[in-house]
Amino acid sequence: MNVKSKHQIIFFITRNAVRFLMTGAIILFPVTMNAAIKNTHHDFSNTAWGKGEMCVVCHTPHHANTTVSQSPLWNHQVTANSFTLYNSPTLNAVPTQPTSISRLCLSCHDGTIAVDAFGVNAGTFFIRPQTSRAVPIAIGTKLNSHHPVAILYDSALATQDPKLYNPETTLSGLGGTISHDLLNGGVLECSSCHDVHVARGTGNCSDCHSSFTFPNYYMNTKSLVKSNNGSALCFTCHKK
Numbered sequence: 213m214n215v216k217s218k219h220q221i222i223f224f225i226t227r228n229a230v231r232f233l234m235t236g237a238i239i240l241f242p243v244t245m246n247a248a249i250k251n252t253h254h255d256f257s258n259t260a261w262g263k264g265e266m267c268v269v270c271h272t273p274h275h276a277n278t279t280v281s282q283s284p285l286w287n288h289q290v291t292a293n294s295f296t297l298y299n300s301p302t303l304n305a306v307p308t309q310p311t312s313i314s315r316l317c318l319s320c321h322d323g324t325i326a327v328d329a330f331g332v333n334a335g336t337f338f339i340r341p342q343t344s345r346a347v348p349i350a351i352g353t354k355l356n357s358h359h360p361v362a363i364l365y366d367s368a369l370a371t372q373d374p375k376l377y378n379p380e381t382t383l384s385g386l387g388g389t390i391s392h393d394l395l396n397g398g399v400l401e402c403s404s405c406h407d408v409h410v411a412r413g414t415g416n417c418s419d420c421h422s423s424f425t426f427p428n429y430y431m432n433t434k435s436l437v438k439s440n441n442g443s444a445l446c447f448t449c450h451k452k
Contacts, residue, residue: 248409248410249266249267249409250266252408252409252410252435253408253435254269254270254408254409256269256327256328259328259337261328261333261337262328268287268330268331269287269288269327269328269330270286270287270288270316270330270408271284271285271286271287272285272286272287272331273285277289277290280311280312280315280316281311281312282312282313282396282397283312283316286316287330287331288316288319288320288325288329288330289319289325289326289329289330289335290315290316290319290325291315291318291319291322291324291325293318293322293324293353294309294353295309295310295318295322295353295354295355296353296354296355296356297309297355297356297360298355298356298357298358298359298360299356303360304369304372304373305360305363305364305365305369305373306363306364307355307360307361307362307363308362308363309362310361310362310401311362312362312396312399312401313396313401313402313403314361314362314401314402314403317401317402317403317406317408318351318402320339321339321350321351322350322351322352322353323338323339323340323341323349323350323351323352324338324353325338326338327339338350359405360400361400361401361402361404362399362400362401363399363400364398364399364400365379365390365391365395365398365399365400365449366379366380366391366398367379367380367381374451375450375451375452376449376450376451377390377448377449377450377451379391379394379395379398379449382448382449384438384448385438385444385448386437386438390448390449393437394437394448394449403437404437405436405437405445406435406436406437407435407436407437408435410435410436410437
């Protein structure tokens with residue numbers, strides 16, 4: 213076998229391996245796996261610890277963390293916290309401790325794990341708990357003041373709560389049903405509303421911040437799976 217043939221074989225094996233990994237990731241994460249990562253909220257390539265890499269903070273092709281279910285070649289330290297769950301007398305669903313995608317999100321956003329705690333790095337850069345304007349940044353471990361996650365949202369729940377659309381038959385506005393486009397195996401996760409790979413334009417401050425005057429400082433976020441103008445994202449699932 214000549215050198216050229218060897219190179220061709222290596223090329224085909226590598227190409228097919230990449231296609232296989234990307235196909236698997238898209239199947240597991242149909243909502244979050246969009247084409248763009250550059251200039252998103254999760255593009256850390258311009259940080260000193262990112263070292264020009266866009267993907268390595270969260271993903272690795274080798275020796276991935278498999279402690280969390282459906283984690284896409286995970287490279288980041290995972291939070292071991294137990295969270296205070298949402299509770300309300302009007303809630304028909306039963307929130308559970310995040311065990312899948314939402315736990316991956318909380319591994320930075322609970323504020324107890326450093327953003328740069330990936331690979332063999334212990335990390336020193338934490339999401340701050342608040343700004344000088346007293347606007348919370350880190351979610352923390354108390355999820356009782358946030359929209360519930362890690363809940364089963366199916367036709368049975370929609371029957372119990374007539375203010376919810378049936379996710380198995382209602383269109384999401386993203387090409388399919390709520391169940392197909394927004395849920396993870398029928399479970400509502402952080403990724404049901406937020407897309408970690410959604411492009412936000414040029415990376416300028418104004419791409420995310422419509423104003424630098426409190427309280428509108430964080431209102432113009434582009435990390436949503438669809439626009440929430442007129443509460444459109446909320447009304448995808450909720451009847452009002």
